[in-house]
Amino acid sequence: GESVGLHLPTLSVQEGDNSIINCAYSNSASDYFIWYKQESGKGPQFIIDIRSNMDKRQGQRVTVLLNKTVKHLSLQIAATQPGDSAVYFCAENAVENQGGKLIFGQGTELSVKP
């Protein structure tokens, strides 16, 4: 029979605007978080990471915010460019429970309109 595909959450922004991609994580014991960018047909590419003893970390045009109280992670991209169009994944690690392995979220598709 015909299968119904699951659609990723999509965020559409205008070129030059700021983008905010959100991620809810599941394990309160997670102590390391990472964001990946995946372009069509390619493997995930590291963007930025943050440890649980931090609330905020900045990179080049990107900022990651961590709210441990509500188990929420966000990725902010400043001055979004067409080259930022991709699927963005957050991942968490809880050394205690997972032995150091990353658990990935479902991903959010970012579409940048020129």
Add this chain to the structure above:
Amino acid sequence: DAGITQSPRYKITETGRQVTLMCHQTWSHSYMFWYRQDLGHGLRLIYYSAAADITDKGEVPDGYVVSRSKTENFPLTLESATRSQTSVYFCASSESLPWEQYFGPGTRLTVT
């Protein structure tokens, strides 16, 4: 070339066939990983390896076999391929845990 490579990039095989996907990294990273990526499931860990001759199961290991005789290589074998194993497979490596993992370009496998 430096980095992490996978071969083949595309593979079509029949149900019941044995298939081996290759992964090679040039960084001498201790840790290597195999993931599968399916729509609606994101990236799921199949197996990982902490060093040569040390491997462990991930979230979805059934139907797969791995080996790691050398630090730089981490082949993944589907002993008897099934249609449910149609997916995109990614290999990754990491210098240590839980730090960032570097991903290969992926292998798109279709089982008919």
